[in-house]
Amino acid sequence: MNNVILDIGAGSHCRGDVCLDVNPHWSSPFHDPSRFDFIRPRSKLYDYVIANADYPLPFRDGAFDGVLMIHVIEHLRCPYQTLLEVRRVLKPGGSLTIVTPNSFVNRADAYDERHIYSFTPYSLPRLVRLVFSDVKVGAIFNDLDLIARAIKSFDRQG
Numbered sequence: 001m002n003n004v005i006l007d008i009g010a011g012s013h014c015r016g017d018v019c020l021d022v023n024p025h026w027s028s029p030f031h032d033p034s035r036f037d038f039i040r041p042r043s044k045l046y047d048y049v050i051a052n053a054d055y056p057l058p059f060r061d062g063a064f065d066g067v068l069m070i071h072v073i074e075h076l077r078c079p080y081q082t083l084l085e086v087r088r089v090l091k092p093g094g095s096l097t098i099v100t101p102n103s104f105v106n107r108a109d110a111y112d113e114r115h116i117y118s119f120t121p122y123s124l125p126r127l128v129r130l131v132f133s134d135v136k137v138g139a140i141f142n143d144l145d146l147i148a149r150a151i152k153s154f155d156r157q158g
Contacts, residue, residue, distance in 0.1 A: 003065035006089065008053050009072025015040040016068060020049045036070050039097060054078060057085045064089050070099045074115040083131040090152040096132065098148040100124065105143045124148050
């Protein structure tokens with residue numbers, strides 16, 4: 001049986017079996033989503049849900065084996081609440097992958113008016129560990145982006 005993946009903030013480049021965004025046609029000439037294909041390539045078949053990740057996710061508890069959030073957490077008004085929702089829709093043992101700009105290295109990120117939050121290699125894991133106990137953070141693309149991976153533990157179901 002295949003893992004079912006939710007891609008939150010997919011825009012026009014969905015990598016999951018189910019994709020969620022407020023604008024399924026979003027793209028930008030300054031953003032090349034194919035550079036993240038090593039995480040998971042673009043899906044050919046998927047279901048698209050138009051919804052805002054700042055609100056409760058419209059899925060049942062434990063619906064997904066994995067969740068992707070690629071360049072979306074910095075745009076959310078309440079990323080902690082969204083992470084709680086992600087934990088709810090993940091199956092026990094499911095994984096979360098987050099990619100966000102590294103504001104420690106990429107100073108331009110702090111001036112991007114579309115970003116509500118800026119994350120560093122210290123602040124991102126601190127936030128994610130409020131919700132998930134197993135968290136690993138690294139840097140990719142010459143340290144310009146941070147990647148966080150978290151696992152929903154069997155003993156910490158909220």
